[in-house]
Amino acid sequence: MRATPLVQKPAAFPRPRDGAGAARASAPAVARPVSIARSLNQAGFTGWADGFAFTSFGVRIGIRVDQPGFSGLLQSVLPPGHRPTSPSVLERLYSLVLGGFTLEDGGEDPYLLYDGAERLARDHELPRILKVLEAHIRRTVAEMAPRRVFVHAGVIEHGGRAIVIPGPSMSGKSTLVSELIKLGASYYSDEYAVLDEKGMVSPFAKPLSLRAPGTYASTDYTVEQFGATAGVKPVPVGLVAITHYAAGAKWRPRRLSAGNGALALLAHSIAARRHPERVLSTLNRALADAEIVKGPRGEASEVAHQMLEVLHRTSGITSERARLPFETLYRRGK
C-alpha cells in the first residue's frame, strides 16, 4: 500500500501529484494515436505521464493523465469517428488524476476528472469516472462541431433513408432504435442525429445504452449483439417521428408541416442558441423530402414495424401524395 497526500483542486490546470512526468511516459504500455514524445511538449501535456489528442467531427480534444499506461483504457471512451490529431491546438483538454491509493488516514484517494480548470467529477470508482468522461466528450463534440448540427435523437437507416426520432432523455429513443435494428435497419445512433450542411444524417454509432425497466443503471450493447450493423455513410432523412412512450397507447400519429417539424427538431438541437442560423438552414435542408409525424406510441416492438412501413410508403413522396389525408396514405395493409 502506498500513501499519497490528498489531491487539492488546483488553481489552474490540475498537476500530477507525485512526480509522474514525461520520463515515465517514455515506455507506454499501449500504442497511442499521437506520439507522446511530441505531445507532451505541447498543449499543456508537459509534466503529465500520458496524453493524446484526437479530433471528432472537426473538434480537437486532448486527454492527459497523471499515470502511464492508461491510454488503452482511455481509447474506449473516445467518440464515434475519432481520429488522431496534433495536440498543438485543442478546443478542450481533459485531465484525469488517478486515485485508488490508500491515504494516511485510511481513506481512499479519489479519481478526479477536470475539463480545463473545472472539476467535472470526483469518484472512487474508475469506471464511473470514465463514464462521465465519455459522456462529456460526446457532449463537447455535439456542442462544438463546426460544420454539423447535432440533434438529440435516435437514428436508423433502412432502404437508403433515415428515420430520426428526436426526444429528451428517457423518452424511449434507444428502446425504439434497438427494435428497429432488430428488424434489419442499420444503426446510426441512439443519442444524436448528426446533420451536415446538405441536410444528410451521418452515423454517430456509440454503443446502445439500454435501461432495464425499473432500474437506474443503463447497460451498453454493441450493435452486433442485436444481429445488426452500423451505418457508414450519410443518408437523407426520410421520416421524422416525434413520439414518446405512453403505456397502452396505439401509434396513430398525425402529420406535421415541414415548418413545425423543423421547430420540433430545433427544440432538441444542441447548438440552437449558439448557431441558430446554421441550425435553421440545416434543418430546412434535412426536412426537404422528409415526412414528419407526431404522436405517442405504445410498445416499441409493435411500433417498429409500423415505422418502417411508413418510411417505405413515403419514399419519393410527391407533392400530390403529400396532400392526401394521413390515414389514406398510411393505413396498414393498403
Added chain:
Amino acid sequence: MADIKRPKNPTARSENLLIEDVAGELLIYDVSNNRAHCLNESAAAIWKHCDGSQSIDKLANHLFPKLEASDARQLVGVGVERLRRRRLVESAPAAAATVDLSKRQLLKKVAILAAAAGVVAPLVSTVVAPTAAYAFSCMPSGFPCSSPFQCCSGLCRDLQCA
C-alpha cells in the same frame, strides 16, 4: 407610467430575427429572446405585408379579397395579434371585440371563417430554443451520478441527481 408609443399600422420587426422559408411557411428565430416561431402560410403572408403603411383593413382587402370585409378583417386581426404577442409585429393591441373572446372561441370562429373561405387560419407555433445543457442526454432526479453535468437538474448530491 410611461406611455409606450406603438405604430398605428402593424409593422413587422426586422432586427434580431433570422428568417428561413420552409416550403411556404416561415421559420423565424428571435435572437433577442431565443424563441423560434413557425408561421403558417397565412400568418407568413400577414407578417410579410406588415410594412407599417397598411392598416388592418387594407391588409385584409389585399390578402383575403374573396372574404367578406368583416371576416377578412377579423382573420387579419387575429393573425396580427398573434404576431404582436410574440413580438414579431409592432402595433397597437387588438380591439376589445377581438380580445374579449376566449382563446378557444376565437380559434373556433377563425377556423370556421377560414375554412368557409377556403383559406388557412393564421397560426404561429413557438418553441424556446434549448440551452445546450437542456438538449443533452441527462438523468432525472434520483438517478446515480458522479458529476452535476449528468443530471437534468445540474445538481448531483451524495452521488444522486437532485
